[in-house]
Amino acid sequence: MVRAPGVTAEPSGDRTVVLDAEATTMSTLNPVGALLFAQLVTPHTAAQLVEVLRRQFPDVPVTTLESDVDSFLAQMRSAGLIVPADADG
Known part of the structure; x- marks a missing residue:
């Protein structure tokens, strides 16, 4: 798996905020999720x-x-934030 094209991630304290390319889905990741992402x-x-x-x-x-x-x-795939590595472009 790999991040979907256009997805951004910004640290916010001990968490990370992830926004999809269309800015329609925002996810806040805990420190473990941030590490994985x-x-x-x-x-x-x-x-x-x-x-x-x-x-x-x-x-x-x-x-x-x-x-x-x-x-x-x-969860990340359902939100459209990650895709299979062979589908990233």
């Missing part, structure tokens, strides 16, 4: 994102991280 400047698989979180949170069970990444990706 920052990775999606370049294409990443779910497994790669889990590894990012595993390095950041080594005491959290991998199954929890996988569930969190899957949920995050589903």
Whole structure:
């Protein structure tokens, strides 16, 4: 997955505000979501994102991280903020 074309992300305190290209969808990401979204400047698989979180949170069970990444990706894709890497242009 990768950020959809035209999507912008701006830090706001410990959160990140993400706006779609048409400025119709605004999402506010918590610090973990912001960390994941920052990775999606370049294409990443779910497994790669889990590894990012595993390095950041080594005491959290991998199954929890996988569930969190899957949920995050589903929400971002539903909002049109990320697309499959082969569809980014």
